[in-house]
Amino acid sequence: MVYKLLLLYFINLESPVKRKQKALAKKQKGSRNREKARVQLARVHAQIVDVRKDFLHKLTTQIIRENQTIFVEDLAIKNMVKNHKLALAISDASWGELIRQLSYKCQWYGREFVKIDRWFPSSKRCGNCGHIVEKLPLNIREWECPKCGANHDRDINAAKNILAAGLAVSVCGGTVRPEQSKSVRAGAMKQKSNR
Structure with a gap:
């Protein structure tokens, strides 16, 4: 449920990204306005990264605290992203980062981590x-x-x-x-x- 809310939040952030990218593309190369547009676009991307990291840290900490043993499937994420229909959803979900955080947090908290x-x-x-x-x-x-x-x-x-x-x-x-x-x-x- 919470994961779906995060995906909805990212979908809502897609339109500002598109708008800022379009504005950046229209600016003349080397101009001050182009630099301002680039900075604005970078801020939106930084906001998306911060929200994603914050959510993943909260989710993985909750999973670790509630479970003694964590089982995950070792997915070929790089190959899955090649599917253009699923690439955006898989990238937004950050499966690789989720598994990485679960792995090291299991070591921190003394939990068992098993990859299938x-x-x-x-x-x-x-x-x-x-x-x-x-x-x-x-x-x-x-x-x-x-x-x-x-x-x-x-x-x-x-x-x-x-x-x-x-x-x-x-x-x-x-x-x-x-x-x-x-x-x-x-x-x-x-x-x-x-x-």
Whole structure:
């Protein structure tokens, strides 16, 4: 809920940024008015950075104080930002900074911090029977398991799977790696035969 409010705040700050950038673009290069417009734009960007940092510090401190063990999924954020439809939302949410702050604050407060492997199929795995769906595009938010018939919300199911995998790592040690899919095995066999 609080995270959504922050995103709404950033959306409200988008229009002043656009306005200031447009004003800066219209100014003549090297003029004093251009310098003034550049400073005004920099102030808006600094305000956004300050609000984001303040929110992340408050959120991570609250999470650390309320929990003894933190489980996170190690996401390929740099690759996810390449999707132009999601890039702005992912950048505004600052997932990388959130995970970095959780990591060092866990060390400060003596909490356990566990990262789940990025290839673990948290969204595709049925939290009820363990069946892994072959393909699950991002636009599908709810899905039904073909094996047991359980209905899953994509995000809630992923959170339950990350919790289960994190508990397994916490108790047993080591890492949790997904079972190899047919395509990965086929790729591995192809490489062996070419040698």
